[in-house]
Amino acid sequence: MTKLVVLGGGESGVGTAILGKKLGHDVFLSEFGKITETYKEALLLNDVRHEDGGHTEQEIVTADIVMKSPGIPDTAPIVTKLLAQKIPVISEIEYAFKHTKAITIGITGSNGKTTTTTLTHLLLQKGGSNVGLGGNIGYSFARQVAQENYDSYVLELSSFQLDGILEYAPHIAVITNISPDHLDRYEYKYEKYIEAKFRITMNQTKDDYLIYDADDEEIAKWFKNNNTQARLVPFSATQVLKEGAYLRNGTSIEFNINGESFAIETKDVLLEGKHNFKNVMAAVLVAKLMQVTNLEIGEVLRSFGGVEHRQEKVRTVENVQYINDSKATNVASAVCGLDAMKTRTVWIVGGVDKGNDYSELIPLVREKVTAIICLGVDNRKIIEAFTPIVDVVVEARNMAEAVVTSQKFAKDGETVLLSPCCASFDLFKNYEDRGRQFKSEVYKL
Structure with a gap:
């Protein structure tokens, strides 16, 4: 019987484990962090052996094949051990x-x-x-x-x-x-x-x-x-x-x-x-x-008007349009977001920098942005890049503060754009959580 080890207890991992059981494989799922209750229920329902809170190495290295969830880098210690032993490590796809x-x-x-x-x-x-x-x-x-x-x-x-x-x-x-x-x-x-x-x-x-x-x-x-x-x-x-x-x-x-x-x-x-x-x-x-x-x-x-968190028009408050572009997690995506703005804009930006070069954004920021609200744990690169060209660059500790601050700076007929240009994992679960928090705070205005 083929032994399938699944690394990661999210949607990709749990889906692979369910398929493996249906195919009659010996399946073991290992999650270094915590598995959510919803996914634990799915694993129990399908009789999948699993663990969370760490990896049991001796169980994992006896696999015939390993499916690694996409969020786990090749440099993770358990993955390097598997590769060293020439155990196939593949994706769910x-x-x-x-x-x-x-x-x-x-x-x-x-x-x-x-x-x-x-x-x-x-x-x-x-x-x-x-x-x-x-x-x-x-x-x-x-x-x-x-x-x-x-x-x-x-x-x-x-x-x-x-x-x-x-x-x-x-x-x-x-x-x-x-x-x-x-x-x-x-x-x-x-x-x-x-x-x-x-x-x-x-x-x-x-x-x-x-x-x-x-x-x-x-x-x-x-x-x-x-x-x-x-x-x-x-x-x-x-x-x-x-x-x-x-x-x-x-x-x-x-x-x-x-x-x-x-x-x-x-x-x-x-x-x-x-x-x-x-x-x-x-x-x-x-x-x-x-x-x-x-x-x-x-x-x-x-x-078809688009998907949630991608240039999603949320609400107009006192003639200021609020737009949720939380899915803009890199520079090119933020370029699209700013380029689509037809008015002067207060820009909420920041998060986990993935090696960004912000120079591509400078012409658009100079043309369209009146104020920048930095929303991240470490905003140094953003502040250094845009302080010379935007008069107002301030920091916010959370989404509620970012939205309230943006309302203070946005003038009649302008737009407030959440287009973070960065990953979300410093303050939020994911970009969806970030976008929904933004919408929630906008509806409180």
């Missing part, structure tokens, strides 16, 4: 993929993943597909392979999840864009992070597709030095393309795919901003490859 015949659409990128993944899933559902949604969003891929019977899956894939694949190959891969992120996990080497993203296409064949941003500098560089067997389908906001999708004059999105040409007027798309038009291009290209009709696509685009 790799494990689940080997136990399903379903088609997968894998979507990665530094920004826009969640919006593109959610929209793609809605488009395929509208087109009548029996399709699941998973990966880095919703229930884990593994749990759904164990408990559902989908014909296809749309998966949001982080670089950490892709680090642990060996044979996984999506039928359709999407790379929304690449910009510096999570460099603390990649020895502060940008090239290692880029390599991780392109693992999504390493096992694709000539019968598969790779949809990508043709405007992205790092993607273009990669193609100069590397190849993929997949059929390339580009999209662009700046250039006319014979194959793929592009933005024409800012007023329409033109598509040329599989011998079919058609256009969608941007006024008929509820999502706003050039970055969102690119997300639409990627999602619609997937939909066309999966045989969704133009009529069905149009219906979805007219009604």
Whole structure:
């Protein structure tokens, strides 16, 4: 009997454990921290042996295969011991993929993943597909392979999840864009992070597709030095393309795919901003490859307004608009957030710095930002970067203080934007917790 050890007791780990039990494997789950009551109940219900509060090494190193949750770095002591003993350490995506015949659409990128993944899933559902949604969003891929019977899956894939694949190959891969992120996990080497993203296409064949941003500098560089067997389908906001999708004059999105040409007027798309038009291009290209009709696509685009915590309009108070962009956890994402602002802006920023270079934000901050509220345990880099160009730069100890302070500085007709540019783990459980606390405090104003 195969012994499967699962490291990590979150959604990814618990989902893998449930699938392992269904397959008849000897499963042991180990969580260094604490397993939540909800996940403990799921493990008990499925008769999964488990521990938390530390790792029992002698139990773990006897594994035939180990699934490592994406939040655990390769440098963790237990992982280095497993690798030294040449015990295979894989991701949940790799494990689940080997136990399903379903088609997968894998979507990665530094920004826009969640919006593109959610929209793609809605488009395929509208087109009548029996399709699941998973990966880095919703229930884990593994749990759904164990408990559902989908014909296809749309998966949001982080670089950490892709680090642990060996044979996984999506039928359709999407790379929304690449910009510096999570460099603390990649020895502060940008090239290692880029390599991780392109693992999504390493096992694709000539019968598969790779949809990508043709405007992205790092993607273009990669193609100069590397190849993929997949059929390339580009999209662009700046250039006319014979194959793929592009933005024409800012007023329409033109598509040329599989011998079919058609256009969608941007006024008929509820999502706003050039970055969102690119997300639409990627999602619609997937939909066309999966045989969704133009009529069905149009219906979805007219009604889909985005996802929670991504440029989410919360409330207007005394003619000041409050926007929750908590999912902006890196510089490029914060650039999108500030670029979308149509008014002068009070910016709430800060958290766990992942090796950020804030210089890219300086032109937008100079143009649009009237005050900065720093919300993090250590705000030194942010203060140093922006104090020379913004008159008001203050610190807040918690979200309640940040929101009240932002109201004090925001003038009539301006916007308060939470677009943190950083991870959330210093003061919050995750970016969702940060965004919900923001909304809660805004509703108290």
